Amino acid sequence: MTGRPTGRPTGRPTHAGYFGAIWQSARSILEGMSVTLSYMFKPPTTVQYPDRLPVPMIDTIPERYRGFLEVDLATCTGCKACERDCPINCIVIDMEKVGDVRAMTRFDIDMGKCMYCNICVESCPIPTRSPGDTEDAKCIRMTREFEAATDSFSTLTFRFIRPGDAVPPFKPKKGVIEASPRRGDIARQARQRAQEYNALAARWATLTADDQRRHDNTGEAINAADVIKARVADLHPKVAAAGDDLRRLEDLIHAEALAQTDCEACGYQSCRQYAQGLIQGDTDRGKCEPGGPRSARDTRLIFEIRQGAWKSDGTRAD
Ligand code: SF4
Ligand code: SF4
Ligand code: SF4
Incomplete structure (x- = not known):
């Protein structure tokens, strides 16, 4: 096809259009900045929490x-x-x-x-x-x-x-x-x-996930005594509070030892049912797959504390 003029715009800006667009952009930036700048001279509408309130926070x-x-x-x-x-x-x-x-x-x-x-x-x-x-x-x-x-x-x-x-x-x-x-x-x-x-319990919480995993998976001595001591000190009052109330013991095992995903990998239909099974005599305490070795250890500790094997400060009773 030969190039015949169609009368449509070619898209090439004129001088006035080119500089006009630059001016438009600069003006809109200046307008935006002037709004931002004005806030430098106004009192702030936010306050620093918690110490710069006119009255105490409470x-x-x-x-x-x-x-x-x-x-x-x-x-x-x-x-x-x-x-x-x-x-x-x-x-x-x-x-x-x-x-x-x-x-x-x-x-x-x-x-x-x-x-x-x-x-x-x-x-x-x-x-x-x-x-x-x-x-x-x-x-x-x-x-x-x-x-x-x-x-x-x-x-x-x-x-x-x-x-x-x-x-x-x-x-x-x-x-x-x-x-x-x-x-x-x-x-x-x-x-x-x-x-x-609850300092010991807090110590338990501050152990890094890596420390805990290393201990759980390999039994490595690093932090092992600390981990057990802290965990027993944490669990001891809870086991004591549950006493002979089996429903509270079930709550405790469910909350403290099981992964609570109800995944059924343990062979039970829910975590609660596994907790009940443990109380009723299921001796396999390592069935909670997502909970892994930590779940097995905490379940063991709960039952050992109930049997009086541990003191409340996390040391062995014997
Ligand atoms: S309900 Fe009874 S035990 Fe509980 S705080 Fe009141 S008085 Fe004390
Ligand atoms: S859960 Fe309800 S009844 Fe129980 S301690 Fe809290 S406020 Fe009180
Ligand atoms: S394997 Fe663990 S998380 Fe899954 S249902 Fe059993 S107790 Fe719950």
Whole structure:
């Protein structure tokens, strides 16, 4: 075909079009930058968390916020209503005879497990009043405390009674609303103590995945004693809390030792069924394939702790 002029534009820019496009681009960049630049002279709309707020962070949170639970032991009767009514067994209260009196020797709340449903608070029969609150609370109550970043769930078990201490139950007076410390103070202290008491558990969590895998797969001496000691110290109070309650033992094995994928590789239809099988006498503790050697070891440790082979500090009983 010969090239006949068609009258259509060739696509080649004119001088005016070329420089006009450059000017358009430069102008739109300048417009954008001027908006950005203007923010340098305006007060910021964001604040640095948590230390540059005009009021303490906690005071900006509504009073009914459901943060960590705390219990004011000075007003606790030890009635165990909260422990009984918690649908997922987060609370453990031990009552023992100490000398001539019965006293609470343990009041633990597993905040890593708690679903903040408030049922335990509603079950508690003891009303309390704390300074700064507009509403009455209970001796166990939600607080506005919420910060406890951790790499170990074990450090979220708040122990309101120090190991070895005993707290006599409170005798309430009818119709009296008991005065209680400012809400949140007790939870804050419990959170700090959780870090101290669970130091061994925290050590367990800080072992690198490689260290654990090397130990699990080869039994290599590196960290082996530490790993077992830390794991036993972590599991011991949980096994003790389960006691003879086989349902709680099943929960424990399921949560602590099995991989929880319900993959059926163990030959059972679910992890729960394998946990039940172990309790009912299945002696093969290495069936959980995804859990591998760690699963077998933790299952073994749970049963050995139950049989009294280990002390709570992670050392052998014999
Ligand atoms: S808030 Fe609910 S889940 Fe948490 S301890 Fe209380 S009853 Fe249990
Ligand atoms: S916190 Fe309340 S419900 Fe729980 S044991 Fe104490 S008095 Fe009873
Ligand atoms: S093999 Fe492990 S993860 Fe799979 S169902 Fe059995 S216990 Fe659960």
